[in-house]
Amino acid sequence: MISLMSDIRIATRNLRRNTKRTLVAVLTVSGGVVAFLLAGGFIDWILLNMREGTIHSQLGHIQIVRPSYFEKGIADPYRFLLPSNSPEQTAVTATPGLRTLSSRLAFSGLLSLNDGTVPFIGEGIDPELERPISSRINIMSGQDLKDKKERAVLLGEGLAKSIGATAGDTVVLLATAANSSASAVEVTVAGIFSTYSKEFDDNALRLPLDIARKLMRVDGATSWVVLLDDTDKTKPAVSFLSTSLPSEQFEVVPWNKLADFYNKTAVLFSKQVEVVKLIIGLIVILTISNTQTMSVLERTTEIGTSLAIGLRNSVIMQIFLLEGVLIGLAGGVLGVGLGYLLATLISAVGIPMPPPPGMAHGYTGEILISMPLALDAIVLALTTTLLASLMPAWRASRMNIVDALRCNQ
Template identity: 35%
Template sequence: MSGQMVLTHVGIVLILLFVLWCVIFRSQDVKFAFLNLFRHKRRSFSTIAAIMLGGISIFLYGGFIDYSFWILKEQTIRTNIGHVQIYNQNYFETSNKNKSLINDYRSLKKAILNEPELARSISTLSGQLEFTGVISQYESETSGYFSALGVEPLPALKLGSFDKLITGSDLSRVKINEITLGSGLAKTLNAHYGDWLDVLVVNTQGGQGALSMQLRGVFESGIKDYDDVAMKIPLITAQRIMGTDSVSKILILLKEEDTAAFSDRLRQFIAKHHLPLIVKDWKEVSLFYQQVEGLLTGIYFFIKLIVSLIVIFMISNSMTMNVIERTREITTLRAIGLKPLHVTRLFLLEGIFVGIIGAAGSLAVGYAVASVINLYGIAMPPSPGQSLGYTAFIKTDSIALNWITLVLPILTAAGASVLPALRASRLNISDAFKFS
């Protein structure tokens, strides 16, 4: 938990304890402070409306950000990355990926699935073989560079579920010597369903491998750079053309989002069997997601800061005006024996009540507006580096989002009431009676 969240939790706990103490031991003060909100209805309404406007903005934008994170995360995980990956320990230390393969993949897969603590969390486990080369079409006299993935056809349905099939079929229905291409690469080759293509590679032994394969599908992931070079091929065929029975990495898709706990258990399994492997989670290998998350989180923090400052100024101004207009009332209370701390408590309670009403209103109206928006969604242009737009929605099931929408108005209202409350308690009785 970050320091910011700790301070937020401590602040709201102190405020709630203060209100609870007042309800139990100073119930008249609570009643008096609440009724004072209705003495200047227009001012109270404008202050609460300002708080609600800020709270609704935070709720809607936060829900939009949460949905954006969720869809980007799902797209990342299901575009041949998975929740967890296993690599050879030298994979990230060399540019020649053919020298850092995972040997004896079949035995390792069987051992992992036979481990009860690991198997119960796994939805899909699949090996992939990465390789590059040149692909050409004889009839149209075209050729291009490709970056291929040898994948197991059935697991590819889940691990590549965000790939949009444009023509033909996916890998689950292809034969050994058939392939699918990214839309950009297919366009470069002027290749269509049923065309024969020639693939030339440098295999793991440093020799040449060549094979003619038939195009059975064209897909689009929405990531232009990927679609321009992408080729998917059955793992058995990829291993044959590359002259190996190894894989470049093993991808694991989990049943539930417990990536950190599962990764720890998998590392323990690897250490127990003294395997030369390392474990990475999806976020570690997705630089684009990390960059987008950092950018949007920074923008969201800036918006919360602006809203907090607006609320503080609005409430401070409103409470200061209350102090000025109620100078005679405050000094009369002081004259009959009311202590400064008592006066401070009354004004603090007023500010807190304004914040509570504003917070509850923010959440209620925020849900209503989000429900209307979610009926149609928000048409979004393609993200940087992508070719397809998407429809965004407001995600409202986040506990953190609901919490901050409730807590932020209360904290800012309480904080903004401190100075006016202290000013009211320090009024000079004899001077204040001269106020007109």
């Protein structure tokens, strides 16, 4: 330990001997760290925003359904109905971290206004219980649903445009009820909504639960939607519910198994961040390697003298490696500080973004620098500078003593 501390002091003094070169090296590393943080932080913010948008507009954290509902229930959802006010539903309310539990009834049919008729995919919801789950749904015009008995409907933005409906219009919902008979209900358009998913907005409407049950002539729900107070509690909650509910009657499905678009986007963006990380790492390695090589050439006589008086080759190599690590540490810490400052300033201004594929509206982006990302940036700085110092350090430790001493003669 004493020897290591002595080598660190020597390496620090060596770096201070040529402050301009050291400063350029540190700024190069910090610039790479800042670039990585801004790119990674932007991607992290997009993924976090998309994740929470997916959870708080459609899926909730957990959905409880009958087994095989998502595979076979779309065509005939009424074979997979969950009971109302059952002991199992009461057991779900004991889930640790539960914020709200809402029942949903999925159905489909035709929406009619004047002479126009279009197909729709509907959800019967309890507006009061659903409100925390649907906090990311934007009401573009009109107002949200108030209670589960209100004879009103919320239309997706694209669905409303396709039939020319506006808030306040009276529309007719036509469907085939659970007993295979035709059923219809007349409701008022309370409002027009939009979510992050244009496909959902083009086809979806929301109806108070009691009205949906009356339309479909059923009692119960096709799913129970659980919202937790923290997304990180999803896995423990799934484990709790899986042990609390009989598996032959209920299937507990976390949000990430239903969010196919999010999962594919997360994989794509993660690969992009890795490519950016690789490019930044190569730039830093080439720059620091050149800096360290110049330092070795300038100190050839000094290295030869050190070897002549008995300093071991491994010590020479260790000192140069420590110089690279110290450059990486200084550049990493400085880069994280600058990156956090720039991210805060950029986020305060916002990054105007056009509508991405699958969305109808643009958004204002931000940059999120988390602790894991900052630690990853520091590890990147240390790793690249250490790798960049390997070859110069090895060359310094393998110098011929006689040739090194004659270098400047």
